[in-house]
Amino acid sequence: VLQPGDAGKANSSSDLPLASLNKVLMEDSAAGKVKRKRAQTPLEKYYLKYLCVTDLSTQSWCEQQMVYGREVPQLQAPETVVLLNTGKSIHLARELEVHDVVKVHTTSQEDSWAIKILNLLSVIPVLQAGGCVRELPVFGVIEDVFLTGIIDELCYSAKGELELRELKTRGRPFMPSRAQKKKDYFQVCLYKYIFDAMVQGQLKPDVITSHIQLRPEQPLGSQIREHAQKVGFTVTCFGDLLELMYLNLTLSDLPSIDCLKIEYSHQESNTLLGTEVVRFEEEKVREKAQNYLAYWKGQREVQGVEIEEAWKCQSCSYSEICDWRKKRAEGSEQRSGPKKSK
Ligand code: SF4
Structure with a gap:
């Protein structure tokens, strides 16, 4: 597996001039109307050209919390940070069991x-041969928003079904609550949604270039070309690779994912706590994604948890500063009216 060296992060749109994001809708000043500024959508505000699947699954836990995580990450509880970092190390160790990680120098976003x-491209032949792959990148578009993700593991089961396995490590030695599982279910369902669309030929080259604003004619760096050559591809520019990806995905005859599984294990003891099999309901997944993406596209305001899930606020790192929580508390005070003096 290749990892980028020192080029700019792929989802940073720092190369985009701020003015292009900060569009001003000019109305006819001669007619005495006021100049109005269109509010930035969250995608524009955070300079995002795409979202990760985990952005949406985190959002499904609490959208407001996900926003605070982006705006004030320093408030995140240290134990949460340790848990996340340990989880990342475990994933890397599993990845290294099946392949080496090679650092590659990159010179552009296209690289x-x-x-x-x-x-x-390197895992497609492995899957075609019935093998097992880890850390498989997936890309796709839902509601005109580009999404990326990394599937932990894809394998064929004894029945010959293509099975997605997601590993979740836990700090506590027991299975997660129903609410936590719901968030994980949504994540793996999104992976299937995107992967299936990819193998069904929906990831056309221009889908990537138009959403991420990449240049197909951009020559690839020398290290990228060398690595491509090693795995059997002769490419000169970014567009060559996009074409290859599209052709390989559509002609490889890979099946859609048949089964979604989540394995929960305890971080400290590395023991398996349990496995969940997730039912994929396409319509529900699409509806949920539509609702979350409506926030990112500026079609609605950010929301916190519903009253019946207010228990989530008790262990939230942002409960002291949370506007949603404050508004809820003020609303309930107003509803209960002024207290009578004794
Ligand atoms: Fe969400 Fe509650 Fe945390 Fe606010 S305090 S961010 S509503 S979980």
């Missing part, structure tokens, strides 16, 4: 994306 595409 960074070329690495993801080469990683995808």
Whole structure:
């Protein structure tokens, strides 16, 4: 598996001039109307050209919390940070069991994306041969928003079904609550949604270039070309790789994912706590994604948890500063009216 070296992060749109994001709708000043500024959508505000699947699954736990996580990450409880970092190390160790990680020098955003595409291209033959792959990159579009993700593991089961396995490590030695599982279910369902669309030929080259604003004519860096050559692809520019990806995905005859499984294990003891099999309901997944993406596209305001899930606020790192929580408390005070003096 290739990893980018020192090029700019792929989802940073720091190369985009701020003015292009900060569009001003000019109305006819001669007619005495006021100049009005269109409010930025959250995608524009955070300079995002795409979202990760985990952005949406985190949002499904509490959207407001996900926003605070982006805006004030320093408030995150230290134990949460340790848990996340340990989880990442465990994932890396599992990845290293099946392949080496090679650092590659990148010189452009196209190079960074070329690495993801080469990683995808290198696992297609393994899957075709009935093998097991880990850390498989997936990309796709839902509601006109580009999404990326990394599937932990894809394998064929004894029945010959293509099975997705997601590993979740836990700090506590027991299975998660129903609410936590719901968030994980949504994550794996999104992976299936995107992967199936990819193998069904929906990831056309221009889908990537138009959403991420990449240049197909951009020549690839020398290290990228060398690595492509090693895995059997002769490419010169980014567009060559996009074409190869599209052709390989559509002609490889890979099946859709048949089964979704989540394995929960205890971080400290590395013992398996249990496995959940997730039912995929396409319509529900699409509806949920539509609702979450409506926030990102600026079609609605950010929301916190519903009253019946207010228990989530008790263990939330942002409960002291949370506007949603404050508004809820004020609302309930007003409803109960002024207290009578004794
Ligand atoms: Fe969400 Fe509650 Fe945390 Fe606010 S305090 S961010 S509503 S979980």
